Amino acid sequence: MGKTIRDVATLAGVSTATVSRALAQGTKGVAEGTRTRVLKAAESLEYRTNFIARSLKTKSTMTVAFIVPELANNFFMDVAEGMGEKLITDGYTMLLASSGNSTEVEKRRITMLADRGVDGMVVIPAGSRGDHLQAIADRGVPVVLVDRLAEGAHVDAIASDNEKGAFDLTRALLDDGYRRIAFVGGDITVSTARERLSGFARALAEAGIVPEPEWICLGGMEVQDGYRRMKTVLESPNPPEAMVAVNLLVHLGMERYLLGTRVQAVIAGFDTSEYTPFLPACRYIAVQNAVEMGRSACAKIIEGITEKKSGSFPQETYGGRVTRLPVTIIRHEEEKNGTKSL
Amino acid sequence: MGKTIRDVATLAGVSTATVSRALAQGTKGVAEGTRTRVLKAAESLEYRTNFIARSLKTKSTMTVAFIVPELANNFFMDVAEGMGEKLITDGYTMLLASSGNSTEVEKRRITMLADRGVDGMVVIPAGSRGDHLQAIADRGVPVVLVDRLAEGAHVDAIASDNEKGAFDLTRALLDDGYRRIAFVGGDITVSTARERLSGFARALAEAGIVPEPEWICLGGMEVQDGYRRMKTVLESPNPPEAMVAVNLLVHLGMERYLLGTRVQAVIAGFDTSEYTPFLPACRYIAVQNAVEMGRSACAKIIEGITEKKSGSFPQETYGGRVTRLPVTIIRHEEEKNGTKSL
DNA sequence: CTGTTAGCGCCTTCAA
DNA sequence: TTGAAGGCGCTAACAG
Numbered sequence: 001m002g003k004t005i006r007d008v009a010t011l012a013g014v015s016t017a018t019v020s021r022a023l024a025q026g027t028k029g030v031a032e033g034t035r036t037r038v039l040k041a042a043e044s045l046e047y048r049t050n051f052i053a054r055s056l057k058t059k060s061t062m063t064v065a066f067i068v069p070e071l072a073n074n075f076f077m078d079v080a081e082g083m084g085e086k087l088i089t090d091g092y093t094m095l096l097a098s099s100g101n102s103t104e105v106e107k108r109r110i111t112m113l114a115d116r117g118v119d120g121m122v123v124i125p126a127g128s129r130g131d132h133l134q135a136i137a138d139r140g141v142p143v144v145l146v147d148r149l150a151e152g153a154h155v156d157a158i159a160s161d162n163e164k165g166a167f168d169l170t171r172a173l174l175d176d177g178y179r180r181i182a183f184v185g186g187d188i189t190v191s192t193a194r195e196r197l198s199g200f201a202r203a204l205a206e207a208g209i210v211p212e213p214e215w216i217c218l219g220g221m222e223v224q225d226g227y228r229r230m231k232t233v234l235e236s237p238n239p240p241e242a243m244v245a246v247n248l249l250v251h252l253g254m255e256r257y258l259l260g261t262r263v264q265a266v267i268a269g270f271d272t273s274e275y276t277p278f279l280p281a282c283r284y285i286a287v288q289n290a291v292e293m294g295r296s297a298c299a300k301i302i303e304g305i306t307e308k309k310s311g312s313f314p315q316e317t318y319g320g321r322v323t324r325l326p327v328t329i330i331r332h333e334e335e336k337n338g339t340k341s342l
Numbered sequence: 343m344g345k346t347i348r349d350v351a352t353l354a355g356v357s358t359a360t361v362s363r364a365l366a367q368g369t370k371g372v373a374e375g376t377r378t379r380v381l382k383a384a385e386s387l388e389y390r391t392n393f394i395a396r397s398l399k400t401k402s403t404m405t406v407a408f409i410v411p412e413l414a415n416n417f418f419m420d421v422a423e424g425m426g427e428k429l430i431t432d433g434y435t436m437l438l439a440s441s442g443n444s445t446e447v448e449k450r451r452i453t454m455l456a457d458r459g460v461d462g463m464v465v466i467p468a469g470s471r472g473d474h475l476q477a478i479a480d481r482g483v484p485v486v487l488v489d490r491l492a493e494g495a496h497v498d499a500i501a502s503d504n505e506k507g508a509f510d511l512t513r514a515l516l517d518d519g520y521r522r523i524a525f526v527g528g529d530i531t532v533s534t535a536r537e538r539l540s541g542f543a544r545a546l547a548e549a550g551i552v553p554e555p556e557w558i559c560l561g562g563m564e565v566q567d568g569y570r571r572m573k574t575v576l577e578s579p580n581p582p583e584a585m586v587a588v589n590l591l592v593h594l595g596m597e598r599y600l601l602g603t604r605v606q607a608v609i610a611g612f613d614t615s616e617y618t619p620f621l622p623a624c625r626y627i628a629v630q631n632a633v634e635m636g637r638s639a640c641a642k643i644i645e646g647i648t649e650k651k652s653g654s655f656p657q658e659t660y661g662g663r664v665t666r667l668p669v670t671i672i673r674h675e676e677e678k679n680g681t682k683s684l
Numbered sequence: 685c686t687g688t689t690a691g692c693g694c695c696t697t698c699a700a
Numbered sequence: 701t702t703g704a705a706g707g708c709g710c711t712a713a714c715a716g
Contacts, residue, residue, distance in 0.1 A: 004692095004693055005693065005694060014703085015703045017703060018701085021702090024694095024695080030702085031702085034701080048456075049693090050457075050694070051457055052394060052693080053398055054694055055394045056395055056693080056709070057696085057708055059708080061394070070423075071419040071438075072416050072419040072423060077415075078414050080413050080414075084440060093439075095435075096413075097426075097436065112435065114390075116393045117392070117394045139344075223616050252616055252617065256619060259620070275615075277598060277601065280620075344709095347711095357686065357688075360686055361710095362711055363711090366710095371685070372686085373685055373686085376686080391710080392708090392709050394710095395708070395710040398692050398693070398694090398711095399691085399692050400712095
């Protein structure tokens with residue numbers, strides 16, 4: 001059995017209260033001499049403070065949960081790295097959990113996590129509804145959304161400027177002379193998909209272009225969705241010559257479809273990866289700063305936790321402010337050439 | 343403030359002990375009538391059991407930590423998904439943490455996690471040494487390694503049969519008539535790299551082939567390492583015509599290099615991803631079953647935790663048994679065609 | 685089957 | 701500056 005604060009106390013010849021103070025508060029309210037004596041005793045006993053016991057008393061676990069739709073997704077994990085690093089700096093531990101793209105699972109996870117006493121939760125919602133997230137917030141656990149928004153959750157959020165990103169992407173294609181442009185993929189229950197579609201539509205509208213109805217080919221955010229939609233859109237009576245992909249996975253599926261045909265097409269999409277230089281049809285990419293999103297989310301949640309601890313929380317409850325991070329458009333060639341720098 | 347077991351007790355008109363029994367053990371040792379009464383009371387109060395308090399008493403957090411070298415790595419995350427799903431089924435919560443490819447950070451994380459009271463730890467070691475892992479195991483926390491082994495950690499492990507995988511991969515190239523084959527990339531401090539090199543060497547030896555020294559081009563496991571090594575090996579006086587890549591990232595870097603040249607080469611490597619169909623030089627792939635590795639690791643760690651709880655642990659302490667999972671070789675064409683199934 | 689009684693290991697007023 | 705004492709919320713004997 002591990003040593004307790006009591007063992008340290010007896011060895012150091014002081015009370016448990018003193019040990020607690022010397023270990024937790026540092027030099028605060030403890031004579032320098034006693035403090036070093038306690039520290040030495042703790043060291044020689046290989047004493048480790050029991051965080052469970054501390055948490056029971058302090059009501060704080062110094063833990064933040066991050067719930068993502070899926071783990072095997074580089075974009076989400078980049079956000080996670082950004083968050084994790086900053087959290088650790090501030091003495092927090094990050095608890096990463098997957099909702100498996102299901103709002104139901106997400107709901108179970110967050111209640112479980114709340115019961116486990118996490119100090120705060122950052123979540124990339126699986127679906128469009130966020131009532132369960134609001135419920136958690138109402139229970140007094142600070143919640144922050146990242147990347148996607150959710151209906152019914154009046155909490156702060158960090159997201160990319162998806163509308164402008166899609167607008168710029170479409171504009172770039174228009175500037176290259178393309179007029180017949182499609183929008184492929186996108187689960188309309190997901191806020192990012194809606195925002196991107198909206199930016200796409202605005203760019204066309206401003207250019208005075210009316211797209212064929214078949215060119216708005218929504219549905220799904222995964223690789224196979226991109227594959228299927230691409231097939232549909234290309235087999236339509238009046239196929240487009242260029243397209244905007246709702247995200248990287250869909251983009252990938254589209255390229256996969258192209259791989260099996262002789263069709264020439266140009267794609268503009270969101271997000272890069274080590275692999276994008278190999279995608280033949282890719283022309284433009286809208287790059288989100290995933291790591292920065294993670295950092296911002298971390299800052300926000302820590303802010304929320306701190307406010308809550310200091311009691312100045314109630315008036316903040318009606319949060320719902322969303323911070324938008326800029327998106328950068330790059331030409332695919334730049335990236336291919338970037339290869340030289342390896 | 344959240345309701346406590348006491349509130350439920352008073353409302354239901356029973357003692358806290360009874361509430362505890364009704365809630366935790368289910369129907370065990372509690373009259374059906376009382377049980378439903380307690381449940382109803384708990385429900386109407388929106389009572390949530392406080393896991394912190396429970397853990398303090400039971401010495402169990404029902405939590406397993408999984409430490410990986412990096413989060414933004416699909417292979418690791420596939421392992422994580424495999425683990426997570428099974429863990430949840432058994433009532434555990436998974437705590438995912440990154441060591442940032444540093445043994446030092448890994449050490450800090452695991453001690454922190456141990457202090458936080460995790461019931462067990464599954465780790466993909468960042469480096470070759472595992473003394474710190476052994477230290478944790480000695481503190482009584484079950485530890486299981488996955489994917490990679492570590493010197494000095496006498497704990498159970500789950501890994502792929504890397505030696506055979508590399509052997510088969512090399513054999514496949516030999517069967518295709520290639521004789522001038524190189525081995526590219528690989529940090530020799532990482533067990534998987536060593537094992538794969540060893541399988542490669544055996545295949546050549548059995549075929550009576552003596553490779554040029556420059557064809558064994560070790561160093562690194564990342565994209566840029568593959569890029570650099572590929573350059574080196576191709577610029578050598580007597581370049582090879584085919585190569586085995588130590589892992590997917592290195593493989594990727596190699597293809598990136600090829601992209602900028604007119605060199606024809608054939609590559610065989612480990613692991614697939616949604617992107618591998620786009621890699622032009624890729625001929626063979628050794629597929630590891632990441633999800634299954636996760637499941638096995640999960641089974642092992644739960645076994646360890648259970649044994650420990652039931653006290654039958656001591657004699658198991660000198661674990662160190664490694665379970666090898668098979669690796670499947672596939673032709674790249676099969677994968678490209680698999681595209682049809684999307 | 686149920687209630688009483690002790691803590692788990694730590695923190696935190698309140699006095700000294 | 702330090703110590704004594706009383707819990708945090710829950711579980712686990714041990715009686716009844």
